[in-house]
Amino acid sequence: MRIRDLAPAEHDAAIALWHAAGLTRPWNDPRSDLDRALAGPSSTVLVALPDGGAGLLGTVMVGHDGHRGWVYYLAAVERGRGVGRALVAAAETWLAAHVPKVQLMVRAGNEGAAAFYARLGYERSEVTVWQRVIRDDPTCPPPTTLLG
Numbered sequence: 001m002r003i004r005d006l007a008p009a010e011h012d013a014a015i016a017l018w019h020a021a022g023l024t025r026p027w028n029d030p031r032s033d034l035d036r037a038l039a040g041p042s043s044t045v046l047v048a049l050p051d052g053g054a055g056l057l058g059t060v061m062v063g064h065d066g067h068r069g070w071v072y073y074l075a076a077v078e079r080g081r082g083v084g085r086a087l088v089a090a091a092e093t094w095l096a097a098h099v100p101k102v103q104l105m106v107r108a109g110n111e112g113a114a115a116f117y118a119r120l121g122y123e124r125s126e127v128t129v130w131q132r133v134i135r136d137d138p139t140c141p142p143p144t145t146l147l148g
């Protein structure tokens, strides 16, 4: 497999994969997330493709805030074939050029993702994540009881 930046013609396929993988929520518009990730030099979306072929095998969104690196929207079309591991390795390589540490959020109940990251050597961090809506986003419905 090969990994490169997402191409414009692949935006719809990436978003479809995120829906299929259960990564989207009504209060987050994935297209807006995608557009923001591609708008500047501190973030991007990487995709895995078959060697010599087209069609997404998986995606990962990666970015940094100057202090830490973040990973979002990691998804593999077919599980258990090394795509997730390869995408995380590519994300780490991308981030290591900018910051020394990577972190990510796993939604409560996503035990599969937690086990996957533990297998890759990630550790659960002893912090809690706090959040607040600071700007209405006309592309998104209002947040419900849960943010994400």
Ligand SMILES: CC(C)(COP(=O)(O)OP(=O)(O)OC[C@H]1O[C@@H](n2cnc3c(N)ncnc32)[C@H](O)[C@@H]1OP(=O)(O)O)[C@@H](O)C(=O)NCCC(=O)NCCS
Pocket (backbone or CB within 6 Å): 021, 022, 023, 073, 074, 075, 076, 077, 078, 079, 080, 081, 082, 083, 084, 085, 086, 105, 106, 107, 110, 111, 112, 113, 115, 116, 117, 119, 120
């Ligand atoms: C999480 C995800 C991207 C993993 O991708 P994947 O391609 O299936 O993972 P890999 O095949 O690269 O697995 C890498 C290692 O993790 C292990 N692993 C993967 N999923 C696992 C699970 N659910 N439980 C335990 N171990 C798991 C594999 O056995 C493998 O171990 P090995 O290298 O020692 O054989 C994939 O399951 C997925 O798309 N999930 C839905 C979206 C999601 O939850 N994303 C994460 C949001 S935080």
